[in-house]
Amino acid sequence: MLDMALVDDIIMRALKEDMPMGDITTDSIVDPHAACTARLIAKEAGVLAGLQVFERVFRIFDPQIYIETYCSDGEKVEAGTLIMHLSGNTRAMLKAERTALNLLQRMSGIATETSKFVEALRAYSTKIVDTRKTAPGIRYLDKYAVRAGGGTNHRYCLSDGILIKDNHIKAAGSIKEAVERARAAAPHTIKIEVETETLQQVKEAVEAGADIIMLDNMTTDEMKKAVDYINGRALTEASGNVTLDKAVDIAKTGVDLISSGSLTHSVKAMDISLKFE
Numbered sequence: 069m070l071d072m073a074l075v076d077d078i079i080m081r082a083l084k085e086d087m088p089m090g091d092i093t094t095d096s097i098v099d100p101h102a103a104c105t106a107r108l109i110a111k112e113a114g115v116l117a118g119l120q121v122f123e124r125v126f127r128i129f130d131p132q133i134y135i136e137t138y139c140s141d142g143e144k145v146e147a148g149t150l151i152m153h154l155s156g157n158t159r160a161m162l163k164a165e166r167t168a169l170n171l172l173q174r175m176s177g178i179a180t181e182t183s184k185f186v187e188a189l190r191a192y193s194t195k196i197v198d199t200r201k202t203a204p205g206i207r208y209l210d211k212y213a214v215r216a217g218g219g220t221n222h223r224y225c226l227s228d229g230i231l232i233k234d235n236h237i238k239a240a241g242s243i244k245e246a247v248e249r250a251r252a253a254a255p256h257t258i259k260i261e262v263e264t265e266t267l268q269q270v271k272e273a274v275e276a277g278a279d280i281i282m283l284d285n286m287t288t289d290e291m292k293k294a295v296d297y298i299n300g301r302a303l304t305e306a307s308g309n310v311t312l313d314k315a316v317d318i319a320k321t322g323v324d325l326i327s328s329g330s331l332t333h334s335v336k337a338m339d340i341s342l343k344f345e
Contacts, residue, residue: 070120074208079125081205082167094162104161104344108152110145111339115183117141117216118175119152121209125168129160141216142179151340165342174203175213176338182217182331184312192319194326197222197305201329210332222327230254231282233263243269247276261305270294274301283323284308291321 108122116139126133133156139145154161185196197220202210211221223229232246240246243262250260261280262273267290273281274297281298283291285308295304303324310318310328318326 070212071208072120072124075121075124076128078206078209079121079128079167079171082171083125083128086167087163091159091163094159098159098162100157100159102158103156104158105153105155106161106342106344107150108154109341109343110147110149110151111341113144113146114176114180114338115142115144115217116151116172116176116338117179117213118172118209121175122152122168122172125171126154126156126160126164129164130156132156133160142218144183154342161344169340169342170337171206171209173337173340174206174335175209175216176340177335178210178213178332179217180338181335182214182219185315185326185328185331186218188312188315189319189326192316194319194323195220196315196331197325197327198331199307199327199329199333200225201333203332214331217331219331220325228258229261230258231261231263232278234265237263243272243278244276247273247278251277263307264294266290267293267297270297274298278302280305282307282327288317288321291318291323295322 119137119139119141123135126135133154136153139149139151145151182196189196198211198214199222211224214221223231230250232250237243237246240249247260247262259279261282262278263282263284264270264273265284270281280303282305283294286294291306298304305325305327306318306323307327310326311330315326
């Protein structure tokens with residue numbers, strides 16, 4: 069479920085960027101009372117995400133716009149699928165079009181990529197999760213799109229989860245010291261995750277009482293040894309240049325989670341078109 073107050077904030081910032089002083093082309097050419105209809109069509113196969121966001125952009129310009137939606141977020145569609153019909157003020161439609169499509173295409177691209185990982189890992193208990201490698205300012209939508217694609221969210225931001233990374237460890241002096249400081253300062257409801265790069269660091273993280281241990285840029289052999297050593301004493305998360313072709317081999321090591329920045333940081337937007345009738 070989307071928080072529309074957050075969505076509206078994202079949309080309004082995007083619109084200020086796209087038309088800070090209006091749409092000079094549309095306002096010069098189109099009669100203010102003209103009306104039109106349009107079709108939203110998938111130009112390639114993929115998983116949809118962001119239909120409510122797409123609609124909201126249009127309703128900001130024309131609250132009376134008529135929208136009939138034939139698909140839903142999380143639904144896989146084929147090329148040529150009719151997703152939506154829209155009827156309303158022509159000026160409003162033209163002004164809303166690009167921002168609405170930018171958000172929908174990016175979100176659907178993320179959902180599509182995530183769904184590929186989910187499908188590849190279907191035979192395993194390992195979950196695919198996202199990272200903070202999102203587009204600045206629209207993380208809320210990026211992470212929603214991951215869920216629409218069947219994935220799971222990692223922490224949303226620096227404020228809602230402790231993840232002790234290599235530079236934190238260097239700053240604190242050791243994994244043990246970093247975990248102890250975090251445990252003393254954090255609420256009891258917050259779990260502590262430690263990033264490790266070697267089996268020795270894994271042992272230190274277990275001894276320090278970490279709740280989650282990230283196995284960063286390890287080989288699958290190293291991951292398997294780490295998972296066997298941890299033996300359920302902490303959740304295990306594989307991370308570091310994870311791509312779709314590596315996901316199954318990583319899952320076979322028995323890790324609980326696989327995190328991949330590729331879900332959001334370099335995703336290809338899904339090709340979706342809005343055509344006036």
